[in-house]
Amino acid sequence: MVSLRSLLFCLLLSTCAYATIVSHDGRAITIDGHRRVLLSGSIHYPRSTPEMWPDLIRKGKEGGLDSIETYVFWNAHEPTRRQYDFSGNLDLIRFLKTIQDEGMYGVLRIGPYVCAEWNYGGFPVWLHNMPGMEFRTTNPAFMNEMQNFTTMIVDMVKKEKLFASQGGPIILAQIENEYGNVIGSYGEAGKAYIQWCANMAQSLDVGVPWIMCQQDDAPQPMLNTCNGYYCDNFEPNNPNTPKMLTENWTGWFKNWGGKDPHRTTEDVAFAVARFFQRGGTFQNYYMYHGGTNFDRTAGGPYITTTYDYDAPLDEFGNLNQPKYGHLKQLHDVLHSMEKTLTHGNISNVDFGNFASATIYTTDEGSSCFLGNVNETSDAIINFNGTTYDVPAWSVSILPDCKTETYNTAKINTQTSVMVKKPDEAEDEPYTLKWSWRPENVDNVLLKGKGESTMKQLFDQKVVGNDESDYLWYMTTVNLKEQDPVWGKNMSLRINSTAHVLHAFVNGEHIGNYRADNGKFHYVYEQDAKFNPGANVITLLSTTVGLPNYGAFFESIPTGITGPVFIIGRNGDETVIKDLSTHKWSYKTGLSGFTNELFSSESPSKWSGESVPFNRTMTWYKTTFKPPLGNEPVVVDLLGLGKGTAWINGNNIGRYWPAFLAGDDGCSDECDYRGAYYAEKCQTNCGEPTQRWYHVPRSFLNSEGDNTLVLFEEVGGNPSLVNFQTVGVGSVCANVYEKNVLELSCHGKPISDIKFASFGNPGGKCGSFEKGTCEASNDAASILTDECVGKEKCSIDVSTEKFGAPECGGAARRLAVEAIC
Numbered sequence: 001m002v003s004l005r006s007l008l009f010c011l012l013l014s015t016c017a018y019a020t021i022v023s024h025d026g027r028a029i030t031i032d033g034h035r036r037v038l039l040s041g042s043i044h045y046p047r048s049t050p051e052m053w054p055d056l057i058r059k060g061k062e063g064g065l066d067s068i069e070t071y072v073f074w075n076a077h078e079p080t081r082r083q084y085d086f087s088g089n090l091d092l093i094r095f096l097k098t099i100q101d102e103g104m105y106g107v108l109r110i111g112p113y114v115c116a117e118w119n120y121g122g123f124p125v126w127l128h129n130m131p132g133m134e135f136r137t138t139n140p141a142f143m144n145e146m147q148n149f150t151t152m153i154v155d156m157v158k159k160e161k162l163f164a165s166q167g168g169p170i171i172l173a174q175i176e177n178e179y180g181n182v183i184g185s186y187g188e189a190g191k192a193y194i195q196w197c198a199n200m201a202q203s204l205d206v207g208v209p210w211i212m213c214q215q216d217d218a219p220q221p222m223l224n225t226c227n228g229y230y231c232d233n234f235e236p237n238n239p240n241t242p243k244m245l246t247e248n249w250t251g252w253f254k255n256w257g258g259k260d261p262h263r264t265t266e267d268v269a270f271a272v273a274r275f276f277q278r279g280g281t282f283q284n285y286y287m288y289h290g291g292t293n294f295d296r297t298a299g300g301p302y303i304t305t306t307y308d309y310d311a312p313l314d315e316f317g318n319l320n321q322p323k324y325g326h327l328k329q330l331h332d333v334l335h336s337m338e339k340t341l342t343h344g345n346i347s348n349v350d351f352g353n354f355a356s357a358t359i360y361t362t363d364e365g366s367s368c369f370l371g372n373v374n375e376t377s378d379a380i381i382n383f384n385g386t387t388y389d390v391p392a393w394s395v396s397i398l399p400d401c402k403t404e405t406y407n408t409a410k411i412n413t414q415t416s417v418m419v420k421k422p423d424e425a426e427d428e429p430y431t432l433k434w435s436w437r438p439e440n441v442d443n444v445l446l447k448g449k450g451e452s453t454m455k456q457l458f459d460q461k462v463v464g465n466d467e468s469d470y471l472w473y474m475t476t477v478n479l480k481e482q483d484p485v486w487g488k489n490m491s492l493r494i495n496s497t498a499h500v501l502h503a504f505v506n507g508e509h510i511g512n513y514r515a516d517n518g519k520f521h522y523v524y525e526q527d528a529k530f531n532p533g534a535n536v537i538t539l540l541s542t543t544v545g546l547p548n549y550g551a552f553f554e555s556i557p558t559g560i561t562g563p564v565f566i567i568g569r570n571g572d573e574t575v576i577k578d579l580s581t582h583k584w585s586y587k588t589g590l591s592g593f594t595n596e597l598f599s600s601e602s603p604s605k606w607s608g609e610s611v612p613f614n615r616t617m618t619w620y621k622t623t624f625k626p627p628l629g630n631e632p633v634v635v636d637l638l639g640l641g642k643g644t645a646w647i648n649g650n651n652i653g654r655y656w657p658a659f660l661a662g663d664d665g666c667s668d669e670c671d672y673r674g675a676y677y678a679e680k681c682q683t684n685c686g687e688p689t690q691r692w693y694h695v696p697r698s699f700l701n702s703e704g705d706n707t708l709v710l711f712e713e714v715g716g717n718p719s720l721v722n723f724q725t726v727g728v729g730s731v732c733a734n735v736y737e738k739n740v741l742e743l744s745c746h747g748k749p750i751s752d753i754k755f756a757s758f759g760n761p762g763g764k765c766g767s768f769e770k771g772t773c774e775a776s777n778d779a780a781s782i783l784t785d786e787c788v789g790k791e792k793c794s795i796d797v798s799t800e801k802f803g804a805p806e807c808g809g810a811a812r813r814l815a816v817e818a819i820c
């Protein structure tokens with residue numbers, strides 16, 4: 001609601017002419033007094049580059065969205081207390097202005113806790129290290145910092161007049177994030193905290209409504225909203241709050257060792273249509289464009305670099321078809337019904353067997369939904385004298401209550417098959433020429449020398465404020481052959497919460513641990529050879545994204561939390577020597593990072609001689625030509641182990657192709673029917689979790705050399721590394737008659753029609769087959785005439801065009817496969 005103060009303010013400054021009044025009633029968000037059907041999509045600015053933003057946002061608009069949603073990422077903006085960064089892809093204001101330039105609305109989810117599979121859920125680690133700190137509760141130090149950051153963001157946005165109340169694009173703001181999911185763990189303090197959040201937000205006077213997602217006790221005037229795959233049953237906690245869905249998950253994120261999630265287009269569309277059938281008014285896709293977790297921004301532990309999310313726009317910004325197009329059609333239909341949906345009287349008809357009709361009626365007309373929530377049986381619904389075929393788990397939309405213009409399960413949009421293509425800038429076959437250098441580990445491995453010492457084992461977050469993935473823990477132990485622990489069989493036993501652990505004794509790598517089973521608190525034990533006299537024990541703890549979700553997630557230990565023992569076994573006697581309170585020496589980070597070996601200007605010496613393979617702690621460097629064209633670029637890191645990659649000094653993220661996705665739980669068949677869950681419809685079993693890494697074009701120099709630097713932690717072979725471009729290889733469609741098929745090669749010409757048949761063709765994209773009935777006119781030559789050589793073509797799928805094959809009364813379809 002617009003506060004009186006901001007209204008007066010704009011009157012005084014006479015800027016009101018441009019101000020947009022955003023308010024709400026129980027039915028909908030209203031903009032300048034009009035109740036709206038609002039479709040929105042999440043695009044997180046740091047997960048792409050400023051050069052990509054206009055295209056991504058424009059694609060959102062063309063996809064039928066009204067608004068773009070983003071979180072604000074506190075730890076990225078305030079990496080050190082009171083030192084701020086809004087440069088490059090952290091330029092929030094530029095992102096918001098891009099939304100404005102494209103004529104769209106914005107939803108600003110400040111949090112500042114965001115979850116988002118983002119490192120530490122967006123909290124800076126220095127916050128954790130402040131004295132007396134407790135997160136997300138009535139802790140004065142926490143509230144002070146949260147208020148400080150939130151106020152600063154609001155002030156920045158206000159200064160640029162970006163709230164709708166100031167004439168800007170932002171129609172909604174969010175405080176906290178899904179606190180309702182965990183509030184129970186915080187007792188009475190949790191309730192007081194959420195009340196404080198509401199008051200604090202309200203006091204910032206942004207002039208647009210505030211939302212709180214998953215907060216069913218949201219204090220007024222906060223609007224509580226729903227997150228989830230389906231929110232049709234959600235009821236806000238106040239009759240004056242419209243029904244809003246802030247996160248409709250379009251797919252899911254991926255972990256190292258995890259598979260590729262896929263949420264079908266039919267099911268996403270079903271969730272949206274059901275939501276609007278049942279009185280919804282605002283819905284946001286999370287994610288619309290997922291993008292990339294560059295640098296060390298991935299949350300965790302073990303969130304991948306790619307945050308593709310199976311979203312309507314893929315990681316690189318290409319259209320993910322048919323998802324993008326099928327949802328666009330849905331948005332257009334819903335928008336066309338805005339008036340009836342937001343003003344109409346609602347009535348329902350129950351047909352039994354989970355089938356129902358919802359009728360929205362105003363004086364001017366009515367709009368209807370026919371829903372079938374049955375997971376297996378299709379419904380034949382007789383409605384107002386007409387028979388409709390509503391497939392299982394689908395919704396049909398009849399904007400005039402007569403004509404079905406959309407069904408969530410009947411896809412009339414093309415499927416685009418994306419392919420990776422060799423880089424044409426290089427002669428084929430090409431191999432990159434590598435030089436290398438070792439990471440300098442002598443001091444830590446042989447001398448156990450760090451920057452500070454303590455007689456204690458510390459959580460990794462406490463040392464170095466998470467400035468690096470790497471923390472060395474080192475101690476020197478003097479052993480005599482007379483010591484009770486001395487024996488023939490000795491081992492090192494480490495109680496650890498390191499995401500990846502490397503253990504060394506006297507410079508020798510005795511082994512490492514990786515949490516294949518998802519257990520990040522474990523006991524690692526390995527035989528080790530000790531010498532009489534001084535022994536240097538060096539443990540390297542590696543983080544792979546700090547946790548981002550759950551009550552008290554900020555206190556989940558990370559690192560070598562101990563105890564650490566030397567175990568001696570002599571016959572049936574086991575002697576344990578506890579090293580936990582020994583003098584431990586600490587060193588944060590690796591010297592190659594400190595010396596910026598990744599920088600193009602680094603003066604360090606690299607050797608082109610005997611480039612080693614499968615060597616731990618090794619730096620590799622190469623130069624390459626920028627791939628031709630303007631399609632997105634990826635680097636294929638197959639063959640490498642685990643590490644970090646830089647393009648011209650830009651950190652493109654952690655890589656880990658050696659981590660294969662599990663073998664089980666994939667299937668070629670994917671039934672869109674029935675409730676989705678993240679493990680449904682997975683692919684990529686047994687393959688590297690992530691092999692391709694996005695290289696934004698803006699990281700490349702079009703002239704001169706481009707460098708790729710790799711830091712390889714566990715050992716790998718760079719000889720297969722190569723650059724590729726990602727584009728559409730072929731497009732397919734399987735469209736019912738009486739629809740218009742748009743075929744497009746996304747800006748490139750269609751070069752050939754590989755298959756076309758009108759009738760009842762079978763099979764799927766890549767393996768279509770002719771059916772038992774087929775039109776007399778040759779579909780392939782019709783399509784060749786109308787499409788080949790063009791970037792796109794529009795085909796009227798009708799019997800007039802293709803002939804009228806007798807298909808036993810069933811609806812006829814046109815199946816096409818075209819090569820781009």
Ligand code: GAL
Nearest residue numbers: 114115116117177178227253
């Ligand atoms: C939600 C959260 C989002 C994101 C999502 C899963 O619970 O609000 O930030 O983490 O889950 O992708």
